[in-house]
Amino acid sequence: xxxxxxxxxxxxxxxxxxxxxxxxxxxxxxxxxxxxxxxxxxxxxxxxxxxxxxxxxxxxxxxxxxxxxxxxxxxxxxxxxxxxxxxxxxxxxxxxxxxxxxxxxxxxxxxxxxxxxxxxxxxxx
Numbered sequence: 387x388x389x390x391x392x393x394x395x396x397x398x399x400x401x402x403x404x405x406x407x408x409x410x411x412x413x414x415x416x417x418x419x420x421x422x423x424x425x426x427x428x429x430x431x432x433x434x435x436x437x438x439x440x441x442x443x444x445x446x447x448x449x450x451x452x453x454x455x456x457x458x459x460x461x462x463x464x465x466x467x468x469x470x471x472x473x474x475x476x477x478x479x480x481x482x483x484x485x486x487x488x489x490x491x492x493x494x495x496x497x498x499x500x501x502x503x504x505x506x507x508x509x510x511x
Contacts, residue, residue, distance in 0.1 A: 392426075393425065395499050403507075427489055428459055429459070429495075430460075433449065441478045
């Protein structure tokens with residue numbers, strides 16, 4: 387059996403009503419991401435790339451080192467969780483992207499973040 391890198395990424399989102407201002411087209415969402423290493427080798431989360439799209443089709447791309455100021459090394463069988471936020475101009479939108487990872491053997495690869503929705507309560511029936 388060959389060793390491999392394998393990461394499972396899951397997301398939970400929450401609408402932050404008290405920080406949102408719908409009358410000013412400002413909708414605030416929090417998200418918590420869990421990155422689970424289900425492979426045989428550990429890797430460091432080096433950087434992130436997000437594509438955030440609102441219901442008007444406006445796309446914002448965000449790139450940067452690590453997440454919330456950290457570049458965690460995730461051992462096999464372990465997970466890393468963090469929370470952050472996004473502000474969009476509509477009550478519904480999506481986020482997706484990838485993490486650029488550097489494996490313990492120096493291999494570089496992308497861990498895809500599956501698309502998830504940002505939805506204020508009462509918007510979808």
